[in-house]
Amino acid sequence: MKILILGQSDDLHAAHIYEALSQCGATVNYLDTRLFPTQIKMLWQPDIEVGYLTLPGDICLNLQEIKSVFWRSLGEVYVPDLQDPYQQKLAWVDTMSLLRSLIQLCPARWINSWQSYQFHKEKPRQLTLAKQLGIPIPLTLIGNDSQKISELARTRKKFIFKPVYGGAITELVTPAHLERERLDQVLRISPVTIQEYIPGTNIRTYVIGDAVYSAEIRSPFLDFREDTEAQIIPLETPLSVAQQSKAIARGFMMEWTAIDWRLKPTGEYIFLEANPSPMFIHFENQTGYPITQKIIHLLTQF
Structure with missing residues (x-):
């Protein structure tokens, strides 16, 4: 079973998934796009719809052989500096065109897909779709x-x-x-x-396939990301919120996500955003939720 991790080996979460997949017996490689085109080779033949990827160490993969890809991060490609700015721009555009194409042409199961990441860049659309799904927004x-x-x-x-x-x-x-x-x-x-400003409590809900896990993030900070001592307290997800969370994941084209809510004193959940590549290790350690296990299941079950 050949699986790719889109990201870098020095990324904590990418390395964590790499180790978990390796323990399952999968053949795992990193696709670090910062090494393309200087150290990574990509090839696509449209008339027969065949593509190849050659990674550092002369690891050659037929795109058809790759069963799944864990999207941790899409790094910048590296085009060497050229004296002519116009040629530099052309080289970068050509490099990105092939990379974007192969990401979308590779028939592997992407966790998550190119489309979900493009949609994530358009937060006004994200909020609008949540509203259209009947989910309260600020x-x-x-x-x-x-x-x-x-x-x-x-x-x-x-x-x-x-x-x-x-x-x-x-x-x-x-x-x-x-x-x-x-x-x-x-x-x-x-x-x-x-x-x-929505008064209330920070709630984060992870959706991984059919599994839904929630926790309160207790912090006096306006933005809890600034609080290194924020408490993470497991919370039973109300059925209606679980259903809304799954609807968000489907609507946003994501197989797994972390959704941020504000829980008002009235008990109403207000949607803030959904992340297609959230951090999860600290959350998992604090709550005991089997997030890694569920992600590995998505990547290995076909």
Whole structure:
């Protein structure tokens, strides 16, 4: 059984899955895209729909032989520096075109797929689809119209702001942020997401195939990712939330995901986001949930 891990050997979660798969008897290799095209060879013949991948160490794989791929991270390709910027750009575009094509043409079971990762980059669509699935979301405005953003921000006592795509820490909107000149200057650089602050508790739900596991993340921080001492407390997932979680995974084209919610004092779960490649080792260690086992099952059962 040949399985790939899209990611790097020095990534804790990639290495963890590599070890677990190896113990199951699978033949596992890393596909570290940072080594393409300098150390990795890719080949595709469209007329007969056959492709090959040659990894460091002269490990040659027919794409048809690869049974599954665990998508941990898609690193930047490495094109050597060229004196001509135009040729440099062409080389990068050609390299990315082949890489993107082979990711989508490889018939392996992807955990998760290219489509799910592209969708994850479009957070406005993600929130919209969650709403269309009947799942409550916060009052949200995404854009760079300073007047509309100012008007909305003054309709609630508390709003938070964060990037449209994600990555940066969530912060509370302050009067200083809404100063017209400052806001105009910021929004000429990039749009922003502002969202009503939801009082309550942080809940994370993992969906792995048909399995659903939830826990409260107890932290005084606005963004619990900043809190290295946050408590993770196992929580029984209400049936309705489990059903919503599975609907999110299906709708977002993900076979496994971590979903972040805010649980209001009224008991209502408010959807925030769903991650197609979440970290899980600390969560698993704290809760005892068999997340690794479930991921390995997805990767090895056909």
